[in-house]
Amino acid sequence: MAFPVILHNKHLLWRAGFGPGISQFEDIQTLSNKTLIDELFKEKAFTELTYNTPDVAAVDYMNSPTPAEKRKENQKINREQNNELNLNFLDSMINSPDQLREKMAFFWHGHFATRINNSKFNRQLLNSIRKNALGNFKELLFDVSRSPAMLSFLNNQQNKKDHPNENFAREVMELFTMGRGNYNEKDIREAARAFTGWGYDKDGNFNERKKLHDTGTKAFLGKTGNFTGDDILNIILEQKATAKFITTKIYKFFVNENIDNTIINRLSEDFYHSGYDIKKLLQHIFSGSWFYDPKNIGTKIKSPIELMVGMMRVLPMNIQAPENLIVYQKLLGQMLLYPPNVAGWPSGKSWIDSSTLMLRLQIPQIWSGLRPLEYSPRQDDDIDMGMKSRETALNKAFKNPNITIDWNRVEKVFQNKKGEDYLLQNSKSLDMSSVKNFSDQSVKMNIINLMSTPEYQLM
Incomplete structure (x- = not known):
């Protein structure tokens, strides 16, 4: 059984990041929990994610004269750029020293969920989320709400006076801020009127189209005025229900899906009075003794991304065909x-x-080359993002993942350590004798077998 300091530090690194990297196994044994927390919260230089695939504007259409061919070429470029953006985001989760920022960006990426093909808009929103991930929720909410990705996905480009579209207004309240039960249908209608005219130009710049804005008086959450979209967001942020909704969702993501109302009430009150300071909220969580309660350790099922990234942080890999990692995301059900x-x-x-x-x-x-992949992605173009044309080639390629793992480095790190103490959060139910029965006693096989247990699925 791992010593408490190792157990608590592993817990922290799995929840506040994507698990310990191969260079951190000495740290989780020797550093105090407070030192590790301080390290997680240290400001690091922020670098935007991008792609190297040329933009649509750089393509020469001399040989594709028809609109259909141009559209097809645009779709191909967007697809390639989105794939590159996906892999660069994944790589930052694996290799960035700024683990807390990337984990929080991963959280916001699911919270402010959008699904569009425009790679430029995706890049813009993803970098906005990453930049503001540990900042102020008000600034993050305003940035996301004005992003072309969100306005496009929730149809606010079509939201015009006399013909309001309620999609954006509804989801802002239901999913992004207050949650159900804290507003009514009239509030949605009035908020939609306030958001009329919010859109973007072809370059992805936010655009308040004043001619399309409803300038009439609106009644929203007990207030009356000639409200704009900014006013609506500010009124939403005045509601303590917003602080509680966000705090509860963060608690479920970082602590436990079974909530403790006493703790959440205290955290959400502090979050509200801090002016929605995300970093301060997380500091309260990770510094709380209750965060390290046994009921919160090893009780969350890793999402597919957390599972993949966690393995890749432990096993130094050279991946010949990184695009195959997108297929694994698809197979496991979570595609960035x-x-x-x-x-x-x-x-x-x-x-x-x-x-x-x-x-x-x-x-x-x-991934270790010990067995072939016997699964193929479902033929489901709703998830393929137009990948069908490459499906056959990808299938053939990822049957053999072309991954080389530096087992010498892994063996040096684990040679005097019990793998279960460092790789598993809860090994009580694990019969180590059965794990060893399937092993040749080498470090390599021990690591592979431990990662192949149901216990490794938990964090």
């Missing part, structure tokens, strides 16, 4: 930049079914 709907991805037991569980347990062996 492509949430299933505006509510984002599910959580908990919804990640596990008979096919995904088997693949989850086999990935360490597949």
Whole structure:
């Protein structure tokens, strides 16, 4: 059984990041919990994610004269740029020293869920979320609400006076701020009127189209005035229900899906009075003794991204065909930049079914070259993002993942350590003798077998 300091530090690194990296196993054994928390919250230089694929404007259409061919070429470029953006986001989760920022960006990426094909808009929103991930929720909310990705996804480009579209107004309240039960249908209608005219130009710049804005008086959440979209967001932020809704969602993501109302009430009150300071809220969470209560350790099922990234942080890999990682995301049911709907991805037991569980347990062996991949992505273009044309080639390529793992480095790190103490959050139910029966006693096989257990699915 791991010593408490190792257990608590592992817990912190899994929840506030994507698990310990291979260079951190000495740290979780020797550093105090407070030192590790301070390290997580240290400001690091922010770098935007981008892609190298040329933009649509750079393409020469001399040889594609018809509108249909131009559209097809645009779709191809957007698809390639989105794939690159996906992989660059994944890489930042694996390799960035700024683990807390990337984990929080991953949270907001699911909270402010959008699903569009425009790669430029996706890049813009993703970087806005990453930049503001640990900042102020008000600034983040305003940035996201004005982003072309969100305005496009929720149809606010079509929201005009005399013909209001309620999609954006409804989701801002239901999913992004207050939650159901804290507003009524009239509030949605009035907020939609206030958001009329909010849109964007072809370059992705926010645009308040004043001629399309309803300048009449609106009644919203007990207040009356000639409200604009900014006014609506400010009124929403005045509601303590907003602080409680966001705090509860963050608690479920970072602590436990079974909530403790006493703790949440205290945290949300502090969050509200701090002016929605995200970093301060997280400091309260990770510094609380209750965060390290046994009921909160090893009780959350890793999402597919958390599972993949956690493995890649431990096993130094050279991946010959990184685009295959997008197919693994698809197979496991969580594809970055492509949430299933505006509510984002599910959580908990919804990640596990008979096919995904088997693949989850086999990935360490597949990536280590010990067994072939026997699964193929569903033919489902709603998730393919137009990848069907490449499906056959990808299928052939990722049957052999072309991954080389630096096992010498892994063996040096783990040679005097019990792998279960460092890789598992809760090994009480694990029969180590059965794990060793399937091993040749090498460090390599021990690591692979531990990562292939149901216990490794938990964090």
